[in-house]
Amino acid sequence: MVLQYALGYSLMFARGMNDRARSALARADELAERLANLDYQLRSLAGLASICHRLQDFHGAVALGRRAEEVFETSSDPIALSVADWILGVSHQLLGEYAEASAYAQRTYARTAAPAVQRAHIARLGRDGFISAGSTLALIRWVQGLADQAAHTAQKVLVDAEAGDHPISLCLALAWCGCIIPLRLGELQIAETAIARLKDQARRRSLSAYYANGLCFEGQLAFKRGDSATAEQLLRAGLKYLQQTQSETLYTVFLTGLERSTITGVGNGRCAPKEGPEVLCSACRRINDKFPAGIVPFHGGFAPQQVNEIVHLARHQEEAEKSEHPLNRIISVDEEAEGIVIYTPDIHLPRRIGEAAKRAFHGTLQEHFDKGGYFVRIDWRA
Secondary structure (H helix, E strand, O other): OHHHHHHHHHHHHHHOOOHHHHHHHHHHHHHHHHOOOHHHHHHHHHHHHHHHHHOOOHHHHHHHHHHHHHHOOOOOOHHHHHHHHHHHHHHHHHHOOHHHHHHHHHHHHHHOOOHHHHHHHHHHHOOOHHHHHHHHHHHHHHHOOOHHHHHHHHHHHHHHHHHHOOHHHHHHHHHHHHHHHHHHHOOHHHHHHHHHHHHHHHHHHOOHHHHHHHHHHHHHHHHHOOOHHHHHHHHHHHHHHHHHHOOOOOHHHHHHHHHHHHEEEOOOOOOEEOOOOOOOOHHHHHHHHOOOOEEEEEEOOOOHHHHHHHHHHHHHHHHHHHHHOOOOOOOEEEEEOOEEEEEEOOOHHHHHHHHHHHHHHOOEEEEEEEOOOOEEEEEEEO
8 A cells, every 4th residue: 555655656756647656546545445544545545636637637636535525524634634625626726616716725725834734745745735725826816806916825825835945846836826827917027037947946856747837838938928939849848748747737728829829720630730740639649549538328229310419419518618628529429339429538528418418318327437547438328
């Protein structure tokens, strides 16, 4: 259990969010639950949630946070409670569910204010929950239109992170509070300083994912200053490194920045650049590799009109989903032996299609979610 946990975290920070790291942490979680070791179960759940965040599986991270809540619902341990709150606060923020995110982040921020709790977070999770929660609150305040409060919170988080002198927590603060917030507020000089600091810290500490994010932030900065050629070069390099480290929390954001000036065809199995090397989004990579992340089988024999109704419903849900998450789409709709089967490159659209089918056609749904891998199957039966 301890070795699997240590292996998972070592791989996660040194080589990115790869399948080996996820498998090791899933095994550690399984062993901890079997041995009733709540400490290592919490550590493992937090690590798995981090991997979900990096792979844009934000609903999966929420599910892990709910498990952590259930495990520790009767606990009075501020460390355990703050870890569960941290998972849910970050996950809801990445989903754009800001009311829920704010409530959890504020609780985490309060529960991790004590230095002893901060040290425990670093020991168990590899990062300071106080810094992470403060970063979440800064981003939420910006989204709410509270620019001055966002800037003030971001600056406080950066000061606290510098004082704490913990490399990963500092990189986290520099990325979210030193780069994202100033770039959105138009404070380009502040962003430039933070980007240089982030790249330097990441390079010296061999934190490849943070270095890749630094390159992409530098590309965004160049674009805001009107230097499209440099922006394209930096974004391409950063996106390549993000693919290699499987760190995709901001991948779509950076890809969208590249798309503004260089991408003409995102989402049809090929992201076609005007010139230069091809950059594939996570969805297109799965489409090209014929490796779906979601399957929705509609079991039974269907008349042509019924097939049309199912396809129309699925396409309608696809359009609604794409308005918020452009890379979530249908790969194909096939008529197979078991019925109609819909394939997607993500795990969120299948749930949406399944729930819509149940509302429209009734029947029953059965969900199989592979927590050790990025895959979901939603079976509909009449």
